[in-house]
Every structure is written in C-alpha cells, then in structure tokens.
Amino acid sequence: MCLAIPAKIIEVLPGTEQAAVVEVAGVRRKIGVGLIEEEQPKSGDWVLIHVGFALSKISEEQAQEQMEMLTLLGESHAALEEVRGYGLGEAEAAGVSLKSKDAPDRNR
Numbered sequence: 001m002c003l004a005i006p007a008k009i010i011e012v013l014p015g016t017e018q019a020a021v022v023e024v025a026g027v028r029r030k031i032g033v034g035l036i037e038e039e040q041p042k043s044g045d046w047v048l049i050h051v052g053f054a055l056s057k058i059s060e061e062q063a064q065e066q067m068e069m070l071t072l073l074g075e076s077h078a079a080l081e082e083v084r085g086y087g088l089g090e091a092e093a094a095g096v097s098l099k100s101k102d103a104p105d106r107n108r
Contacts, residue, residue: 003050003070003075004049004050004055004066005024005048005049005050005066005079005082005083006046006063006066006067007023007046007047007048007049007054007063007083008022008024008044008045008046008063009021009022009033009041009042009044009045009047011043012041012043013030018032018037020041022049022054024079024083025080029052029083031047031049031053032052032053032054033047033053033054034053035053035055039056039057041057045057046058046062048066049083067079
C-alpha cells in the first residue's frame, strides 16, 4: 500500500533548499523537499511525505487527521516503519540527531 505520511519540518538543511529534517511521532529523518520548493518549506511546516520526498504542504489539522486515519486503518505502524527506513546521509554528517529517543538501538 502507498502511504503519504504527515511530518513536521524540523529544519531545512543549511546550504540547500532541497533537503530537510522532519519528525514523525518522535522519529527524525532527512527527506527531499525539492518537489515543493515553490511552496518555500520552512521549519514548523507540515508536509505529506512518501518514499523520502515531501509531496505537498498541509496544515497541522490536516496532519492530525491523516495520522488518525492511518491509525484507524491499522497503518500507523507501517507508516513509522517507512519513515525509519529513509536514509540518513548528509543530515547525519551535519550532526543532526536523527535517531528517535524511543527507537531501539540496532547496534546491540
């Protein structure tokens, strides 16, 4: 199933307007925002993401409704797993902590 997951932009990465760090339920990941660059994404904005790319900006209310819908459909766990699967790349190198404080340590 294809999921569009609501996420809050934490930071548009310095030196680029093509990447940002977002948070979904405590999980932070780097995503591409080039598809919505004309909407000028910034910290605090909410976006719908799919396979590591922001598809559109949405309101906080729409984000809440989307997460509730995913929960009702039993897809909230799958959404979080998808977000956890996004690559780290430049954001990790830039010192942005992308690991959720509640995420299991996979190095154990």
